[in-house]
Amino acid sequence: MINKDTLDKILSRVEKPARYIGNEINSYKKNTKEVKVRFAFAFPDIYEVGMSHLGLHILYNLLNKEEDVFCERVFAPWIDMEHELRKHNIPLYALESKDPINKFDFVGFTLQYEMSYTNILNMLDLGHIPLLSKDRKEEDPFIIAGGPCAYNPEPLADIIDFFVIGESEELILEIIEAYKKWKENNRTREEFLEDVSQIKGVYVPKFYEVTYNQDGTIKEFTPKAQRYPSVIKKRIIKKLDEVYFPDRVIVPYIETVHDRVMLEIFRGCTRGCRFCQAGMIYRPVRERSVDKLLDHAQKLVEITGHEEISLSSLSTSDYSKLEELVKSLINKFKDKKIGLSLPSLRLDSFSLDIIQEIQKVRKTGLTFAPEAGSQRLRDIINKGINEEDLINSVRDAFYLGWSTVKLYFMIGLPYENYDDILGIKDLAYKVKDTYFGLPKDKRKGNLKVTVSTSCFVPKPFTPFQWFGQDTIETFKEKQKYLGSNIKDKKITYNFHDPELSFLEAVFARGDRKLSKVLIRAWQKGCKFDGWADYFNYEKWMETFREAGIDPSFYANRHREYNEILPWDFIDVGVSKKYLINENEKAKNGILTRDCRKGCTGCGINISFTGGVC
Amino acid sequence: MSTIRVKFSKKDEMKYISHLDLMRLFQRAFRRAGIPVRYSQGFNPHPKFSLATALPIGVTSDGEYMDVELENDIDKDEFIKRLNDVLPRGVRILSSKYIKTGKSLMSLIEWSDYVIEFCTTDGISKEDMENCIREILKKDEIYIKKVKIKNKKETIKEVDIRSSIKNLNLLVVEDKRIIIRTTLKSGSKGNLKPKYIIDIINKTGNIEIVDDSIKIHRLELYSQKNGNLVSPLNCE
Numbered sequence: 106m107i108n109k110d111t112l113d114k115i116l117s118r119v120e121k122p123a124r125y126i127g128n129e130i131n132s133y134k135k136n137t138k139e140v141k142v143r144f145a146f147a148f149p150d151i152y153e154v155g156m157s158h159l160g161l162h163i164l165y166n167l168l169n170k171e172e173d174v175f176c177e178r179v180f181a182p183w184i185d186m187e188h189e190l191r192k193h194n195i196p197l198y199a200l201e202s203k204d205p206i207n208k209f210d211f212v213g214f215t216l217q218y219e220m221s222y223t224n225i226l227n228m229l230d231l232g233h234i235p236l237l238s239k240d241r242k243e244e245d246p247f248i249i250a251g252g253p254c255a256y257n258p259e260p261l262a263d264i265i266d267f268f269v270i271g272e273s274e275e276l277i278l279e280i281i282e283a284y285k286k287w288k289e290n291n292r293t294r295e296e297f298l299e300d301v302s303q304i305k306g307v308y309v310p311k312f313y314e315v316t317y318n319q320d321g322t323i324k325e326f327t328p329k330a331q332r333y334p335s336v337i338k339k340r341i342i343k344k345l346d347e348v349y350f351p352d353r354v355i356v357p358y359i360e361t362v363h364d365r366v367m368l369e370i371f372r373g374c375t376r377g378c379r380f381c382q383a384g385m386i387y388r389p390v391r392e393r394s395v396d397k398l399l400d401h402a403q404k405l406v407e408i409t410g411h412e413e414i415s416l417s418s419l420s421t422s423d424y425s426k427l428e429e430l431v432k433s434l435i436n437k438f439k440d441k442k443i444g445l446s447l448p449s450l451r452l453d454s455f456s457l458d459i460i461q462e463i464q465k466v467r468k469t470g471l472t473f474a475p476e477a478g479s480q481r482l483r484d485i486i487n488k489g490i491n492e493e494d495l496i497n498s499v500r501d502a503f504y505l506g507w508s509t510v511k512l513y514f515m516i517g518l519p520y521e522n523y524d525d526i527l528g529i530k531d532l533a534y535k536v537k538d539t540y541f542g543l544p545k546d547k548r549k550g551n552l553k554v555t556v557s558t559s560c561f562v563p564k565p566f567t568p569f570q571w572f573g574q575d576t577i578e579t580f581k582e583k584q585k586y587l588g589s590n591i592k593d594k595k596i597t598y599n600f601h602d603p604e605l606s607f608l609e610a611v612f613a614r615g616d617r618k619l620s621k622v623l624i625r626a627w628q629k630g631c632k633f634d635g636w637a638d639y640f641n642y643e644k645w646m647e648t649f650r651e652a653g654i655d656p657s658f659y660a661n662r663h664r665e666y667n668e669i670l671p672w673d674f675i676d677v678g679v680s681k682k683y684l685i686n687e688n689e690k691a692k693n694g695i696l697t698r699d700c701r702k703g704c705t706g707c708g709i710n711i712s713f714t715g716g717v718c
Numbered sequence: 719m720s721t722i723r724v725k726f727s728k729k730d731e732m733k734y735i736s737h738l739d740l741m742r743l744f745q746r747a748f749r750r751a752g753i754p755v756r757y758s759q760g761f762n763p764h765p766k767f768s769l770a771t772a773l774p775i776g777v778t779s780d781g782e783y784m785d786v787e788l789e790n791d792i793d794k795d796e797f798i799k800r801l802n803d804v805l806p807r808g809v810r811i812l813s814s815k816y817i818k819t820g821k822s823l824m825s826l827i828e829w830s831d832y833v834i835e836f837c838t839t840d841g842i843s844k845e846d847m848e849n850c851i852r853e854i855l856k857k858d859e860i861y862i863k864k865v866k867i868k869n870k871k872e873t874i875k876e877v878d879i880r881s882s883i884k885n886l887n888l889l890v891v892e893d894k895r896i897i898i899r900t901t902l903k904s905g906s907k908g909n910l911k912p913k914y915i916i917d918i919i920n921k922t923g924n925i926e927i928v929d930d931s932i933k934i935h936r937l938e939l940y941s942q943k944n945g946n947l948v949s950p951l952n953c954e
C-alpha cells in the first residue's frame with residue numbers, strides 16, 4: 106500500500122479529492138492476501154466519466170462475485186493529481202486497496218474512445234509498467250483491453266498484451282480460469298499468452314505478422330503459427346436474461362455524468378444506419394424481459410438509494426415492450442419519488458405519451474438526431490426519418506409546453522453537397538416556424554433551437570468504412586457556410602472541432618504502425634486529448650512528421666473494396682459482402698428496411714445464433 | 719410529522735467529501751435505510767433535512783448536526799442503527815433526539831470547538847508558544863484580511879475578529895508538533911474559519927508553520943443559552 110500520510114497531504118491539495126479515495130458504498134473490500142487473482146479495471150479518463158460507464162459496473166461486480174478474485178478500479182488522474190503523484194514518486198494506485206497497479210495480475214483497459222489512447226500510456230507510466238508489451242517482465246501485470254474500440258485493436262498492438270473482442274461477461278471468467286491454472290504451474294509469461302490465444306474472442310497481437318505493400322496498404326496479415334486463429338470471432342451473450350447483471354453498483358460520492366441507476370434493456374440495434382458502428386458491431390438484438398428489468402430496478406434502487414433510473418440501450422424506443430416497461434416503472438417508483446430518464450428516443454416512433462408520463466417527475470429539453478439535413482442524404486445514410494415526422498413531433502411537443510429543442514447533425518457524410526448542408530438550416534427554420542405557427546396562447550416559454558453538427562468519422566465495420574473523411578479545411582468551410590446561413594436569434598449553432606475528429610478518424614481506422622506514434626505523442630505531453638483544453642493538434646502533427654507517417658493516409662483516403670483493412674481478421678458477424686452492398690445502395694440512396702421487419706441478410710444469423718434474427 | 723435532530727461524525731477519507739456531496743450521500747442513505755423522510759412539494763421533490771453548518775473539505779469532525787423531518791416516527795435507536803448500517807466508513811450517527819420544531823438548526827449554531835494540530839519548521843518551546851497565545855488573547859482587536867466575492871468581484875476586507883475567538887488553549891508542545899484547542903464563532907451570525915487561527919499564530923509569534931502539516935478537527939458545535947454553551951441536542 107502506498108504511504109497514507111503522503112497521500113493525505115496530496116489529497117488536500119488537489120481538486121475534487123473524492124475522485125481518489127474509494128470506499129464508496131457497494132465497493133468491494135477484500136483481503137488481498139486471500140485472493141488468487143487481482144484485477145485492476147482501468148478506465149482511461151477521469152473518475153466522473155468512468156463511473157458513468159455501465160460496463161465498468163457489470164465487470165466489476167461480475168469479477169468480485171468470484172471469491173478468489175479481487176477487482177479494483179483505477180481512473181486517469183486529473184492533471185493536478187498526476188503532478189502530485191509524480192512529484193512524490195507515488196505509483197498510480199487502485200482505489201480499493203490503494204496498492205500500485207503494477208502489483209496486480211491484470212490491468213484491463215476499456216476502450217470507449219480513440220482519443221483516450223494516450224491516457225492509457227500515461228496510466229501505465231504512472232503505474233511504473235513498461236509501455237511496450239515486449240518490454241514487460243514476468244512480474245509485470247498482463248495488460249488487456251476490450252470495449253468498442255477494440256474492434257480495431259491495431260493502433261494499440263504494441264502496447265496491449267492481448268485484446269478481448271466483444272461482450273466479455275463469459276470470456277473474462279474463462280481468462281481468469283486459465284490464469285489460475287497457469288499460475289499454479291508456475292509457467293512463463295509467454296506461455297500464458299499461448300494459452301489465452303486459444304480462447305475464442307482473444308487476440309494476441311504479437312502472434313501475428315503484418316506485411317505491407319509499397320503504397321503502405323496491408324499486403325498480408327497472418328498468424329505466425331498455425332495454432333493461432335486466423336479469424337478472431339467476437340463473443341456475444343446469447344440469452345441476456347440469463348447473463349449476470351449486477352444487483353449492486355457503486356454509489357459515487359461526487360456527481361458523475363450518469364449518477365443514477367442504469368438499466369440496460371437490450372443490446373444491439375436493427376435500424377442499420379450506415380454510419381453507425383454500434384448498430385453493426387452489437388448485433389444481434391437481444392432484449393431483457395420486462396419482469397427481469399423490474400426486478401433489477403427494484404434491487405438496484407434499494408441497494409443504491411439512487412433517486413433516478415435511466416434506461417440504457419441503443420435506440421431505446423425500439424424496445425418491444427417499452428410502454429409496458431415505462432408504465433410499470435413509473436407505477437412502481439412514483440411514490441418513492443424516483444425519476445425516470447430515457448436517453449435515446451428516435452423521433453419516428455417518438456412517443457410523447459411516454460415522455461409526458463415521465464415529465465410528471467422531471468422536465469428536460471427535447472433532443473432529436475436527424476443526422477442529415479436533406480431527405481436525399483438521410484436516405485443515403487439509411488436514417489429512415491422524414492421531415493414530416495420531425496415537424497409533427499416537434500409541433501406536438503410545443504403544444505405540450507416544450508420550448509427547447511436540440512437538433513443533432515453530422516457534416517461530411519458520404520456524398521454530401523452544399524444543398525444538404527443548407528438543409529440543416531432549413532430544418533432548423535422549419536422547427537422555428539412550427540413554433541410560431543402555433544396560436545399565441547399555445548406557445549409556452551421562450552423558443553430556443555440548438556443546432557449541433559459533429560464531423561463524420563468513418564468507422565470500421567460500417568458500410569462507410571471505405572470512405573475518405575473530409576479534410577479539416579473542407580469541414581471548416583462547411584461549418585462556416587452553415588454558420589453564415591443561420592441568422593436567427595432563436596437558433597444557436599454549435600460545431601465540433603474538426604482537428605479532433607480528424608485524429609479520431611486516424612485511430613479508428615489505423616494500423617499497428619500507429620503504436621509508435623501514440624508513444625511519441627504521449628512523450629511530447631499529449632494526454633486527455635478528448636478534452637478541448639488539453640488537445641494539442643500541433644503536437645500531434647509534429648509527431649506524425651517525425652515518425653514519417655502521413656495521418657491523412659488513414660483519415661482522408663478512399664479505400665477500394667479489395668484492400669486488406671487492418672481489422673479484417675475480426676469477425677463481428679456482419680459480413681463484408683453486406684457492408685459493400687449497403688455502401689452501394691447508399692450511393693443510390695436506396696433504403697434498407699429495419700431488420701425486425703424481415704431479415705436484410707447481414708450475416709449475423711449465420712455465424713451467430715440467438716437474438717431476434 | 720416529527721423532526722429528529724442527529725449528531726454525527728465525519729472522519730477519515732470522508733473529510734474529502736464536500737458539503738454538497740454529503741447532502742447527496744445522506745439523501746441516498748435515507749433511501750437505502752428505508753427511513754421515511756418527508757419530501758418537499760413541487761417539481762423536483764427534495765427530502766427535507768438540513769445540516770447545521772458546512773464543514774470545509776479536509777476538516778474532520780465529531781460534532782456535526784442535522785435535522786431530519788420524518789413522515790412518521792421511528793424509534794430513535796432504530797433510526798441510528800438503520801442509518802449506520804448503510805453509511806460508509808467515516809460517517810457515523812452518534813446520537814439523536816426528537817425535537818419540537820422551532821428555530822432552524824442553522825440559526826441555532828453560534829460556536830465551534832476545534833482541535834488544531836500543526837508543525838513548526840524550527841521547533842518552539844512551550845514557553846514561547848504559551849506567550850504567543852497569551853498575547854493573542856490579550857489583544858482588543860485582531861485584524862485579518864478576508865477575501866469576499868460579490869458579483870464576481872473579489873474584494874479584500876480588513877475585519878476585526880477578536881470577538882470571534884472565545885477560547886484558545888495550548889494542549890501539546892512536542893518538539894515541532896503543536897496541538898491547540900479553540901472555540902470560534904460559527905454559523906449564520908458570523909463565522910471564523912479555523913485556518914485563520916493558524917495565520918494569527920504565525921503572525922503574532924513569528925512562528926513558521928509547515929503548510930502540509932495542519933490538521934483540523936471539529937469537536938463540537940454549540941448553541942448559546944443564558945450565556946452558556948450548549949449542544950444543539952439540549953437547547954430546548
Ligand code: SF4
Nearest residue numbers: 374376378381384419
Ligand atoms: S438507430 Fe441507427 S444510429 Fe441509432 S443505434 Fe441504431 S443504427 Fe445506430
